[in-house]
Structure formats: structure tokens, C-alpha cells
Amino acid sequence: MVKDMVLGSEAVALGVKLARPKVISAYPITPQTHIIERLSEMVDNGELDASFIRVESELSAISAAMGASQAGVRAFTATSSHGLALMHEVLHWIVGARLPVVLVNANRAIGSPWNIWTDQTDSMSQRDLGWLQVYCETAQEALDTVLQAFYVAEKVLLPIMVMIDGFILSHTLEEVVIPTQEQADEFLPPYEPGYFLDIDNPLSFGNAAKGDVFYNLRKDIQRSMEASFGIINEAHNRFDDIFGRRYDLIDTYFIDDAEIVFVIAGALTGTVRVAVDKLRNMGVKAGLLKIRYFRPFPSDLVRSYLADKKHVVVLNRSLSFGSAGQITQEIKNALYFEEDKPSIYDYVLSLGGKEVFVEDVVKLALNVGNLETSKILWRE
Amino acid sequence: MDFRDVKNIEYMNQGDYACPGCGAGLSMRHALKVLGEKTIIVMPASCWSIIAGVFPTTALQVPLMHVPFATAAAVASGVKNAYKKKGQDDVNVVCWAGDGGTFDIGLQALSGAAERKEDIIYVCYDNEAYMNTGIQRSSATPPGAWTTTTPTGNPLIYEKKDMFNIVASHNPAYVATATIAYPDDFYLKFEKAKNAKGFRFIHILSACPPGWRIDSKDSVKAMRLAVESGMFVLMEKEQGKPIRITYKPERFIPVREYLLLQGRYRHLDKNTINEIQIRVNERLKDLDLS
Amino acid sequence: MESVEYQSVISDKDIRRFPISITTTEINLTGSWRFSKPVFKEKVSPCSVGCPANTNIPKYIFYLLKNDMDKAVEILRRENPFPATCGRVCPHFCQAKCNRKDYDGAVEIKQIERFVGDYALNVPPQKAKVMSNKSIAVVGGGPAGLSCAYFLAVNGYKVDLFEKENFLGGLLVYGIPEYRLPRSVVKREIENILSVGNIEVHLGNEINIDTLEELKSNYDAVFVGVGLSKDREVENIKVDNRGVFSGYELLKRLNTDLEFGKRFSGERIGVIGAGNVAMDVARTLIRLGNDVEIIYRRTLREAPSFEDEKNEALEEGVEIKEKRVVEDLQYDTEGRLLLKLRGVDRIENGKAVLNKIKEDCVVDKLILATGQVRAFDIDEDDKVFLGGDFLHGARTVIEAIASGKQAAFRIMAKFEGRDFSYMDKDDCFFRAERDFDEYKVVPFERINLHYFEKQEPLKIDKLPKEERVNNFREVALKPSLEKILGEAKRCFSCGVCNECKTCWFFCPDMCIGVHDGVEFDYSFCKGCGVCSEECPRGVIDMVEDK
Missing domain, CATH: 3.50.50.60 (FAD/NAD(P)-binding domain)
Known part of the structure; x- marks a missing residue:
């Protein structure tokens, strides 16, 4: 175990390396590129025993990863924004095929116009696929989550998408504890698929299914999603035991007595943490709920924290045009059955890298009595 | 070829969902006889997505993976790399794609895999249109042919995409055209593809009775006449060697005989047929065949 | 704050969770899609029709190629007990009808027959038992008489054979010179015919118009095939x-x-x-x-x-x-x-x-x-049957053999109370087990020429002329096995399955088995008709199937 200063993207690469994937396929896109650059380096210099397929598009990147996974090995790919959008069809297919592919997405806006900066529109647009989605706040969390992701995916037999914010996290140097390979191996056993493209046990994968069969297969995906909470918890416990770092489905900060709770996912959580500190210093009972797992969405857990609050300010960095911010929708959904619900504010905090300062968040809390709950709130 | 020497073992199950007389079913049957049991099939959307059978049944006795339309060559790359890493490099990973999945939507992935010299065999069974969706034009549809999206005939200014040369320009280990109507040629080419290392591509012409508007009994005959008329030329190219014509009829029959066997060409007038004949002649001349 | 507990791991190992196919499509009985179905129907080759004795030429060639010479001999003898003789002196009307004639030249059936015939010399036919109490007098020991006697004997009838000379063979012995037909060949074929049993030979026994009356009263039938001796x-x-x-x-x-x-x-x-x-x-x-x-x-x-x-x-x-x-x-x-x-x-x-x-x-x-x-005149009646040159004037050896055979069958049909006409429909006369009701001759158009490369017919090797004018050595030389097989392979085998497996190869539904003919798996046959269309020789027909 060593400590080092690494970029967020590099932390991801280190996590991937510790998971010992056999096939990595990727296509360059800002701001994800550092991940695959680092991984190519590791493969080329022999640090990582894997095939690195330098495909000609993201569609092929995810396809090759899918093929490798179906062939029975651990597969990884990383992308961002347009790349993720281009993968869309295959992302669906991987879920249907029940393949534990791990993908890291560096969150970035999608054009037009061109914009390379961060927001969560790309991954939020993929929320209904059946991929598990985790949003990371720090480089350490990114590294650790990648490792956990393989564990969870291979047990749930569903793919996982791990999000890091473009630039904010991907291109920022942070101090990271790098686990040893022995620890990683202890945490993550070798991948032993039950069924794969096996010449000794020839099976066909994905043959046309009629409606009733298809319906049940889809029901099973939902059942697996529901059951995955248990697996995620188990993974977090194991991780804590081995590495001494504790993770949960969600993370909270000063929430117990909070009257105003900010809900956020991703690296801007750090900014909000500072804002909460500031507000507490000012005597405002502010708190924070960080969404780590957006899929499956831990509604019960969220409700248990938010049901008795006064104000819940959801800080979205994406929205479903014509409806609401995706996180807001989930929060409202989770609290629907509460008789005395908090006021829930649907705030579009930032898109396409629009800068967010601590003061913006502080101002928001101070002004909370004047905010409307019936419509989307935009910044000035 | 003496069919009595062809091995009796089948790697396909009966009860597949191919239409009567389907060239694609027949081609798969024989391709697998050559490739053998150490073969994994990767299959993008195509007629074969249906032919392979309905869950939980399968028409193949080798592992099969269905994949989205545009992805076959990339998925196969992933499968092959996985097998390499598992230390089982002797497995044939085969893309089995239609002309739509090859000439059109799958071309990019195909080109990528070919350029990376992926160690896979890509087989395009070309029935010259999107047959599974109900006979729509693809870039493999020959000029003049009727399809549901070219109801008055595929415009004559179009030309069937020259897939052989497109792939050949990637300098793969092996590239060939074939059709099961020429069994010895077909077997030899699959054998060569199987034994070569690197990217291998076989473009097989595969008759589609409903799409070509032919009687199912004429399926093999139609494939044969395509070759005998020079509409489809049997050739191959091994890496580092020049293109080789593997079959040359004693004398090419007029394309008329091939075209008029098929309902999809029956609307063509004399001039159009002549125009097609002229183009075929030019192509044959380019190949030093006329 | 309430506590939230999650259930642990997925325990359901049921494969149904995955879109994996593990069983075969064989539950999908595609035979139900069919509107027409293939049936195995062997037909008649034009050569068989051309042959006066209607020899099943493709069939014996098939067995020759299969290296089953005994079976080839059996097929050949079924229609003609003189294959070695005919392989030398028969003009082979079959070749004139050969479908290959218009493609690259008729198959040299003569040479093939000679080859199989020579092999047959050392393979006597099986002995036959007497199965009938009828006895027949055969007058004339030439090819017609011997043929008639042979077919009666094989079918269990007793025969008394009368010959005026003190040797059997008639014209085969004294009419055809040694250099065209070696005596030893004729002798051996006659021995083989007699080895069937049931035939008693009376040599030096000339029958004239008077003694014929006597025979008529002593025998149940009399065959006269004394040739033309005047x-x-x-x-x-x-x-x-x-x-x-x-x-x-x-x-x-x-x-x-x-x-x-x-x-x-x-x-x-x-x-x-x-x-x-x-x-x-x-x-x-x-x-x-x-x-x-x-x-x-x-x-x-x-x-x-x-x-x-x-x-x-x-x-x-x-x-x-x-x-x-x-x-x-x-x-x-x-x-x-x-x-x-x-x-x-x-x-x-x-x-x-x-x-x-x-x-x-x-x-x-x-x-x-x-x-x-003719030396004397006589007509057929309910007891007297005529054959050979005596019946139809000077013709060929094979025609004499055929007419003797035909007479034998007419005689048997009479004894057995059967109608003879079913056997000789359209001048085609078969003893071989074929479907007489529906037989069809396979025309050239029914041959799938794609499966046959052009190849010149076999050239017959002959003794150089300077070596033959001063002796009686056989002019036509015995061809090599290799050459014969090469020539045999040229046979289209019109209408007769030679197990080439083309149908099996091209069946997209894997519904064809080829063992002693073609079998279809109608559970899965979709009725596409490719087998019928591709069969090089027209032995598969498509019939309506609802």
C-alpha cells in the first residue's frame, strides 16, 4: 500500500489494473483519454497482462468488451459523452446478455454545440438501460469503486458504469492510497462465469425470444437490480474489512439534524461540502446527501434520511428536457408515500462545465424560503 | 468434388427457421463442416438471427453469440482476444454476417478489425438485400434489381460495392469470394481461411428464394448461374500474392439467363439487360477473364 | 431514521435468467411448412431402352465403380446371360441412345460390358431349383434358344434343349470368327448358363416340321429358335x-x-x-x-x-x-x-x-x-413360341438373346396366368424390379450437366492391322481397369441413383440419407426441391403434399 499523487483518470487506470481484466478495448475521447493512455502503457510494458484492442469507435470499444465478456473473461472499457451515446445500442445488449462489463465514463456534455466540459447528461441519458451506475467524488473513490464494480457486476451479472466528472475529477491531482495487488486479489477473486462461449459446452446466446419469455427475462433483470443492494453492501463490507475504507450506497454529511439537505452526485459534492461547512458556521442547519449508486436507486435508504427534513435541494447537473432533473425525479419518487414530505427543489446547478462556486450553494440555502417547488430552478 | 468424401457429421441441428431453399442455411451447414467444432460464431442482425432458432432452442452445435447489427467484427475481436488470453488460440472465431451487416452498417467495424489484423474469420453471406426485414435495398443490391425500397429497380447508376477489393486493400491474411454452388471451391476456401492466421474474409453469394423471386428449387442453380454469367466471380487473394481467379467457366453465359431466372429482374427491358451485360463484360475484362 | 436492510446475494441459479439456448431446434418440425415433397423415383435410362435386352446399364456401372463386381455381374445377367459375348459382338444400340452422345460422345458401354462380362466368365450364376412341374422344349442351341432356356431355368422351369449340331452356341460359334469372338469366351458363357441347372441338352438332334408336332404333345411349351439356315x-x-x-x-x-x-x-x-x-x-x-x-x-x-x-x-x-x-x-x-x-x-x-x-x-x-x-415355316400358337432370327429375320446377337428372353417370359406368364403386357409396355422389357406402371425415360434435359466435365470417350485399343491379318487373335484388346473405370465414371447414370450424394450435399435441411437409394426425413423437409433440381440424373421427383 502506497500513497501517491495521481490524476483522477490515473486512479481509475490503477483500479482497473488491480482488477486484472483480460481484455480492454477503448477509443480516445476527451476527457477520458488519460485512462486508456495509462492502461495502454501498462499493457505495453507488461504491468498488466491483458489484450488492449485499439478499436475504431466507441461502438466497437463496447462491442469488443462485450465479446470478451461473453467469451468468459473480465473486460473493461472507458468513454465519455458522445462516445457513451454511440455505445447506446450495445449498452442495452450487454444488459440483456447479463454480462458483467465495467465501464468508466468521464462525465461530459453532449453537443451541439461542441463542449468538452463536465455535466451528467451523458450518463443520465443511459439511466434506463439496466446498468448499475455509480458516481464518484474523489480519485480515491474512483479507484476503489472500479475495484468494487467488478466484484458487484460479476455477482449480479449486470454491467456497471462508474462515473467520474470530466476534468474536475479526471484531470485533478489528488492524494490516493494505492492498494497492493495482494489486497486487490483478496478482495476480487478470479472471474469464473457460469456460462460463456465455451467450445466444450456449446450454447447459443441471444436467440430470438418470444414475448412471454422476454418479459420474464426483463423481470429477472429488475429482480437482480433489487437484489444487487445486498451484493453492493456485501462488497462495501468486504472492502472495508480488507482496505479499511468505508463506502455506502449513499454518503451523508451533517444530515442528522439538518433542515436543508442538498442532494448531489459526483465531484461537485466537494464544493457542496464546503458550502455546508460555511452554512453551519453561519448557524444554518444545512446537510448533504451524496448519491453514489444512482442505479439501482436506493429509495428506501434515501427516504430514511430525507423523510423528516424540511427542505431538500436537489442539485442536478443534467435534466430530462420537458420534465425535471433526473435526480430530483428519484428523490420525489422516493418520498411520494410520505404524508408530511419536505419541500423538494429541482435545481439545475450546472451544465457543460458552468462553474459552481461555494458561494452559489450558500446563497441558495439562504434563499430557500423563496424558492418554488413547482418548477425547475435555474441559476442567474 | 465427390460428395461421398464429405464428412457426415453435422454441426447444425434440423428444425432451423430458414426459408425453404435458403442459401444461407446451406452455406452455414458446409462452412461448419470445414471449420469444425472448435468454432465460435458471432452473428449480427441478419436472416440468421431468425434461422438460428427461438429461445431456448438453437440450430447450431457450436457456441453462438447474437450481437447488434453494426458490431460483429468488433465483438469477434473481443472474443478472439479473450480466447488468446485464455491460452486457447486455436479457436476459430467467425463472424457470420449478411450483406447489410457487412457492406453497410457493419463496414466500419469490419474495416477496423481487418486493419488491426484481428485473428478472425469474417464470412459475409450476401443475398443482395435486407431480406430479413422484407427485401430492402442494400449496397450489395445489384443495379436493376427490384426490392421493396427500389420498386422500379435499383438505379442503374449504382454499383454493387466491391467488398472483395475493399477488404483486400487492408492486406488481410486471406480474402475470397465463394458460393456453395461450387462445393470444391467453397470447401477449399474455407479450409484455406481456417488454416491462415490473421484477418480472413470470405464473401459468399447466397441465394434467397423469396427475395430473388425464384422458385426455391432453383436456389443452387441461381448461385451457379451468377458465376457462370460472370455476375459473381470466384476469386481469392492470399497475403503477399496476387488476386487469383479460382474458377473460370469454359465460356460465360449471357447475364440474361441469370437475370431472367429471377423475378427481381423480370421487369428489365432489353436495353437495361444489355447495359448490365456491358458492365459485366468490362469487369471480366478488368480481371483478364474475357 | 428507520433502518434499511437489504437482502443478500442472488441465489437463483436458474438458467432462465439468461438468454441462453441449450436445446436444439429439433422441436421445430419444419416438415409442416411443406407444400410439395421429394420422392425417390428411379427411372429408365435411354441406354436401357436402346438395349434390346433392356440391360440396366447404369446400375451395373454403379456397382462396377463401387468395386462390387459380383453385384455388377448379377445386374448384367438379370437381363442378359451373354455379357462377355455381347461386350464383343453387340453393336450396342444402347450407345446410340446414350444421353451423353450430344454432350461429349456416348459412353463406351461396349468396353465396359466386355470388362464386366470377362469377369463374369469366372463367376457362374447361382444354381436354380426346380419350382414348376411344367417342362419346356427349346429347339435351337444358339443365342436365342440358350437365352430362353436360361431364363426359364433360373425361374425354376425344366428345359430340354435340342440342337442339331453336336455343339451349342449356334452362330456364336460358327458364324462369328475367332478374332471377333474367341471360342473360349462363348464356351465359358454357355457353361455358365448350363450351370444354373434344370437344362438337359440334346445335341445332334435336328427338329423338323414333323418332329415338332411330337414335341408339342410331349411338352407344355415349345420354343423354336433355330435361326436362318438356308x-x-x-x-x-x-x-x-x-x-x-x-x-x-x-x-x-x-x-x-x-x-x-x-x-x-x-x-x-x-x-x-x-x-x-x-x-x-x-x-x-x-x-x-x-x-x-x-x-x-x-x-x-x-x-x-x-x-x-x-x-x-x-x-x-x-x-x-x-x-x-x-x-x-x-x-x-x-x-x-x-x-x-x-x-x-x-x-x-x-x-x-x-x-x-x-x-x-x-x-x-x-x-x-x-x-x-428360314429352313421351314411355322407360326406361334398357344404352345409354340418363336424367337431369334427365326422369328424376326437376321438381326444381331443381342436381339436374339432378347427375343429368347422375351419368349421365356411369355411362356412363364402363360403358365402363371399373368398378363404379359405389363412387362413389355412401350417396347421396354424388364425383369429387373422396376416400376413398370410409371416408368419414364430420362431425357437429356433432365441431366444436370453442371456435374459433368466434358471428357472424350474411351478409345478402344485394337491390335495393329499388320499384326492381325495373318492370325485369328482377338482384334479388340482388353482395356485396363483404370481406363474402364475412367469411362464408367462418364456415365450420367440417367434415372438410376448411383449414390453420388449430391442431393444430400445440397439439402439445406439435412433431411436426406443415401443408402441403397435416397431416403427423406419428412419431419423436417421443407420441400424446397433443391434435391430434385440438383440431382444430376433425375431420380428425385417433387410431388404435391398437403
Whole structure:
């Protein structure tokens, strides 16, 4: 175990390396590129025993990863924004095929116009696929989550998408504890698929299914999603035991007595943490709920924290045009059955890298009595 | 070829969902006889997505993976790399794609895999249109042919995409055209593809009775006449060697005989047929065949 | 804050969670899609129809190629007990009908038959048991009589065979010279016929019109196949056995008495006629060291002898005077014959119309070979059956064999109370197990030529002409096995399955099995018809199937 200063993207690469994937396929896109650059380096210099397929598009990147996974090995790919959008069809297919592919997405806006900066529109647009989605706040969390992701995916037999914010996290140097390979191996056993493209046990994968069969297969995906909470918890416990770092489905900060709770996912959580500190210093009972797992969405857990609050300010960095911010929708959904619900504010905090300062968040809390709950709130 | 020497073992199950007389079913049957049991099939959307059978049944006795339309060559790359890493490099990973999945939507992935010299065999069974969706034009549809999206005939200014040369320009280990109507040629080419290392591509012409508007009994005959008329030329190219014509009829029959066997060409007038004949002649001349 | 607990791991290992197919599509009985179905229907090859004995030529060629010679012999003998003989002297009408003729030349069936026939010499047919209390008299021990006796014997009838000479074989022995048909071959084939049993041979037993009545009362049926033993008379010329001889008698003597042949040497001999007897006499005399000149009233091209015979005769030095008749002849003082020849303008109603050309010609001897006629007349009745040349005039050996066979079957049909007509529909007469009701001859159009590469027919190796004029060695040389197999492979096998497996290969539904014919798995056959279309030889038909 060593400590080092690494970029967020590099932390991801280190996590991937510790998971010992056999096939990595990727296509360059800002701001994800550092991940695959680092991984190519590791493969080329022999640090990582894997095939690195330098495909000609993201569609092929995810396809090759899918093929490798179906062939029975651990597969990884990383992308961002347009790349993720281009993968869309295959992302669906991987879920249907029940393949534990791990993908890291560096969150970035999608054009037009061109914009390379961060927001969560790309991954939020993929929320209904059946991929598990985790949003990371720090480089350490990114590294650790990648490792956990393989564990969870291979047990749930569903793919996982791990999000890091473009630039904010991907291109920022942070101090990271790098686990040893022995620890990683202890945490993550070798991948032993039950069924794969096996010449000794020839099976066909994905043959046309009629409606009733298809319906049940889809029901099973939902059942697996529901059951995955248990697996995620188990993974977090194991991780804590081995590495001494504790993770949960969600993370909270000063929430117990909070009257105003900010809900956020991703690296801007750090900014909000500072804002909460500031507000507490000012005597405002502010708190924070960080969404780590957006899929499956831990509604019960969220409700248990938010049901008795006064104000819940959801800080979205994406929205479903014509409806609401995706996180807001989930929060409202989770609290629907509460008789005395908090006021829930649907705030579009930032898109396409629009800068967010601590003061913006502080101002928001101070002004909370004047905010409307019936419509989307935009910044000035 | 003496069919009595062809091995009796089948790697396909009966009860597949191919239409009567389907060239694609027949081609798969024989391709697998050559490739053998150490073969994994990767299959993008195509007629074969249906032919392979309905869950939980399968028409193949080798592992099969269905994949989205545009992805076959990339998925196969992933499968092959996985097998390499598992230390089982002797497995044939085969893309089995239609002309739509090859000439059109799958071309990019195909080109990528070919350029990376992926160690896979890509087989395009070309029935010259999107047959599974109900006979729509693809870039493999020959000029003049009727399809549901070219109801008055595929415009004559179009030309069937020259897939052989497109792939050949990637300098793969092996590239060939074939059709099961020429069994010895077909077997030899699959054998060569199987034994070569690197990217291998076989473009097989595969008759589609409903799409070509032919009687199912004429399926093999139609494939044969395509070759005998020079509409489809049997050739191959091994890496580092020049293109080789593997079959040359004693004398090419007029394309008329091939075209008029098929309902999809029956609307063509004399001039159009002549125009097609002229183009075929030019192509044959380019190949030093006329 | 309430506590939230999550259930742990997915315990459901049920494979249904995954879109994985583990069972076969064999539950999908695609046979139900079918509107028409293939049926295995062997047909008749044109060569079989061409053959007067309707030999199943493709079938024995099939067994030959399969290296099952015994079975090939069995198939051949089913229709013809003289394969080695016919392989030499039969003009092979089959070849004229061969579908391959218009493609790259007819299959040299003759050579193949000879090859199988020679093998058959050492494979006697199975002994037959007597199965009937009927007994039949067969008069004449030539090819027709022997054939009739053979088919009756094989089918369990008792036969008494009467022959006027003291040897069997008739024309095969005394009518066809050694160099075309070695005696040993004929002898062996006759031995094989007799080895079937049930045949009692009475040699030196000439039957005339009177003794025939006796036979009729002693036997249940009488077959008469005594051939044509009387020379056809020629105007102005009489056989005197001094300078003018009967070709038929002479050939008989020459072929059975070597000493007699020595009386003919170093002479100039004229032969009138250009039939097979004339050719045989001429070629025999050449071999005895004579000069021979054929005098014929038509052109050689029109002559009824076999083409081979004509060509070989010319090669061997036989001269020919075409369109000439002998108007008169005189002996000169040295005993030579002075022939007065006249040119022939044309033949009208069988008579020569002469022109003004006159020509003299001197020969030492003159042979009349203008054909033979019946020695006595008799008609068929409910007990008497006729066959061979005696029935239909001078024809070929195979026609004699066929007519003897046919008579045997007519006799048996009568005894067994069956209708004979079903057997000889459209002049086609088969003993072999075939579907007579629906038989069809496979036309050239039904052959899928794609499966046959063009290949020249086998050239027959012959003794060089300089090596054959002074001896009686067989002219046609025995072909090698390799060459025979090469030629056999050219056979289209029209209408007869030769297990080429083309149907099996091209069946997209894996519904075809080929073992002793073609079997279909109708559970899965989608009825596409590719098997029928691709079959190189038309043995699969598509029929409606609802």
C-alpha cells in the first residue's frame, strides 16, 4: 500500500489494473483519454497482462468488451459523452446478455454545440438501460469503486458504469492510497462465469425470444437490480474489512439534524461540502446527501434520511428536457408515500462545465424560503 | 468434388427457421463442416438471427453469440482476444454476417478489425438485400434489381460495392469470394481461411428464394448461374500474392439467363439487360477473364 | 431514521435468467411448412431402352465403380446371360441412345460390358431349383434358344434343349470368327448358363416340321429358335461348292474346321454381299492369306454390317466394289471364275435397276453372302413360341438373346396366368424390379450437366492391322481397369441413383440419407426441391403434399 499523487483518470487506470481484466478495448475521447493512455502503457510494458484492442469507435470499444465478456473473461472499457451515446445500442445488449462489463465514463456534455466540459447528461441519458451506475467524488473513490464494480457486476451479472466528472475529477491531482495487488486479489477473486462461449459446452446466446419469455427475462433483470443492494453492501463490507475504507450506497454529511439537505452526485459534492461547512458556521442547519449508486436507486435508504427534513435541494447537473432533473425525479419518487414530505427543489446547478462556486450553494440555502417547488430552478 | 468424401457429421441441428431453399442455411451447414467444432460464431442482425432458432432452442452445435447489427467484427475481436488470453488460440472465431451487416452498417467495424489484423474469420453471406426485414435495398443490391425500397429497380447508376477489393486493400491474411454452388471451391476456401492466421474474409453469394423471386428449387442453380454469367466471380487473394481467379467457366453465359431466372429482374427491358451485360463484360475484362 | 436492510446475494441459479439456448431446434418440425415433397423415383435410362435386352446399364456401372463386381455381374445377367459375348459382338444400340452422345460422345458401354462380362466368365450364376412341374422344349442351341432356356431355368422351369449340331452356341460359334469372338469366351458363357441347372441338352438332334408336332404333345411349351439356315437364292448364281460357295456354310466350316481353311489360301476371292456374314467371311479369308473383294449392290455406307466390321475389313485390306451385281459367271479353263459385273443405278422394291456400266472380274472363288432364310415355316400358337432370327429375320446377337428372353417370359406368364403386357409396355422389357406402371425415360434435359466435365470417350485399343491379318487373335484388346473405370465414371447414370450424394450435399435441411437409394426425413423437409433440381440424373421427383 502506497500513497501517491495521481490524476483522477490515473486512479481509475490503477483500479482497473488491480482488477486484472483480460481484455480492454477503448477509443480516445476527451476527457477520458488519460485512462486508456495509462492502461495502454501498462499493457505495453507488461504491468498488466491483458489484450488492449485499439478499436475504431466507441461502438466497437463496447462491442469488443462485450465479446470478451461473453467469451468468459473480465473486460473493461472507458468513454465519455458522445462516445457513451454511440455505445447506446450495445449498452442495452450487454444488459440483456447479463454480462458483467465495467465501464468508466468521464462525465461530459453532449453537443451541439461542441463542449468538452463536465455535466451528467451523458450518463443520465443511459439511466434506463439496466446498468448499475455509480458516481464518484474523489480519485480515491474512483479507484476503489472500479475495484468494487467488478466484484458487484460479476455477482449480479449486470454491467456497471462508474462515473467520474470530466476534468474536475479526471484531470485533478489528488492524494490516493494505492492498494497492493495482494489486497486487490483478496478482495476480487478470479472471474469464473457460469456460462460463456465455451467450445466444450456449446450454447447459443441471444436467440430470438418470444414475448412471454422476454418479459420474464426483463423481470429477472429488475429482480437482480433489487437484489444487487445486498451484493453492493456485501462488497462495501468486504472492502472495508480488507482496505479499511468505508463506502455506502449513499454518503451523508451533517444530515442528522439538518433542515436543508442538498442532494448531489459526483465531484461537485466537494464544493457542496464546503458550502455546508460555511452554512453551519453561519448557524444554518444545512446537510448533504451524496448519491453514489444512482442505479439501482436506493429509495428506501434515501427516504430514511430525507423523510423528516424540511427542505431538500436537489442539485442536478443534467435534466430530462420537458420534465425535471433526473435526480430530483428519484428523490420525489422516493418520498411520494410520505404524508408530511419536505419541500423538494429541482435545481439545475450546472451544465457543460458552468462553474459552481461555494458561494452559489450558500446563497441558495439562504434563499430557500423563496424558492418554488413547482418548477425547475435555474441559476442567474 | 465427390460428395461421398464429405464428412457426415453435422454441426447444425434440423428444425432451423430458414426459408425453404435458403442459401444461407446451406452455406452455414458446409462452412461448419470445414471449420469444425472448435468454432465460435458471432452473428449480427441478419436472416440468421431468425434461422438460428427461438429461445431456448438453437440450430447450431457450436457456441453462438447474437450481437447488434453494426458490431460483429468488433465483438469477434473481443472474443478472439479473450480466447488468446485464455491460452486457447486455436479457436476459430467467425463472424457470420449478411450483406447489410457487412457492406453497410457493419463496414466500419469490419474495416477496423481487418486493419488491426484481428485473428478472425469474417464470412459475409450476401443475398443482395435486407431480406430479413422484407427485401430492402442494400449496397450489395445489384443495379436493376427490384426490392421493396427500389420498386422500379435499383438505379442503374449504382454499383454493387466491391467488398472483395475493399477488404483486400487492408492486406488481410486471406480474402475470397465463394458460393456453395461450387462445393470444391467453397470447401477449399474455407479450409484455406481456417488454416491462415490473421484477418480472413470470405464473401459468399447466397441465394434467397423469396427475395430473388425464384422458385426455391432453383436456389443452387441461381448461385451457379451468377458465376457462370460472370455476375459473381470466384476469386481469392492470399497475403503477399496476387488476386487469383479460382474458377473460370469454359465460356460465360449471357447475364440474361441469370437475370431472367429471377423475378427481381423480370421487369428489365432489353436495353437495361444489355447495359448490365456491358458492365459485366468490362469487369471480366478488368480481371483478364474475357 | 428507520433502518434499511437489504437482502443478500442472488441465489437463483436458474438458467432462465439468461438468454441462453441449450436445446436444439429439433422441436421445430419444419416438415409442416411443406407444400410439395421429394420422392425417390428411379427411372429408365435411354441406354436401357436402346438395349434390346433392356440391360440396366447404369446400375451395373454403379456397382462396377463401387468395386462390387459380383453385384455388377448379377445386374448384367438379370437381363442378359451373354455379357462377355455381347461386350464383343453387340453393336450396342444402347450407345446410340446414350444421353451423353450430344454432350461429349456416348459412353463406351461396349468396353465396359466386355470388362464386366470377362469377369463374369469366372463367376457362374447361382444354381436354380426346380419350382414348376411344367417342362419346356427349346429347339435351337444358339443365342436365342440358350437365352430362353436360361431364363426359364433360373425361374425354376425344366428345359430340354435340342440342337442339331453336336455343339451349342449356334452362330456364336460358327458364324462369328475367332478374332471377333474367341471360342473360349462363348464356351465359358454357355457353361455358365448350363450351370444354373434344370437344362438337359440334346445335341445332334435336328427338329423338323414333323418332329415338332411330337414335341408339342410331349411338352407344355415349345420354343423354336433355330435361326436362318438356308441361303437366300441369288439369280444366275448357284452354289456348286466347286468355285461358288455359301458364305454361311463356309463360315461355319472355316470357324469349326481349321484343316478346311487351308484349302483357301493365296487366292483371289469375291464375296457377294456386305452384311455381317459377308464381312466375317471376307476378313477370315484375308487372314488365311487371300485377296478378297466384296461385290455389293449398294454403297458400303448403306450396308447392314456393323461399322466396326466395315472399317476393320477395309483396314485389313478387303477391297470393295460398290453398286455392282454379278450378271453372269463362267468358269475358265483353269477353273477360275470370270464374273460379268453390271453397274447398279438404284434399288427399287428390293430389285437392282442396272445402268450401262459393264465390268469383268476374275476370281478364284466366289462366296455368296447375301443372307439366309428360314429352313421351314411355322407360326406361334398357344404352345409354340418363336424367337431369334427365326422369328424376326437376321438381326444381331443381342436381339436374339432378347427375343429368347422375351419368349421365356411369355411362356412363364402363360403358365402363371399373368398378363404379359405389363412387362413389355412401350417396347421396354424388364425383369429387373422396376416400376413398370410409371416408368419414364430420362431425357437429356433432365441431366444436370453442371456435374459433368466434358471428357472424350474411351478409345478402344485394337491390335495393329499388320499384326492381325495373318492370325485369328482377338482384334479388340482388353482395356485396363483404370481406363474402364475412367469411362464408367462418364456415365450420367440417367434415372438410376448411383449414390453420388449430391442431393444430400445440397439439402439445406439435412433431411436426406443415401443408402441403397435416397431416403427423406419428412419431419423436417421443407420441400424446397433443391434435391430434385440438383440431382444430376433425375431420380428425385417433387410431388404435391398437403
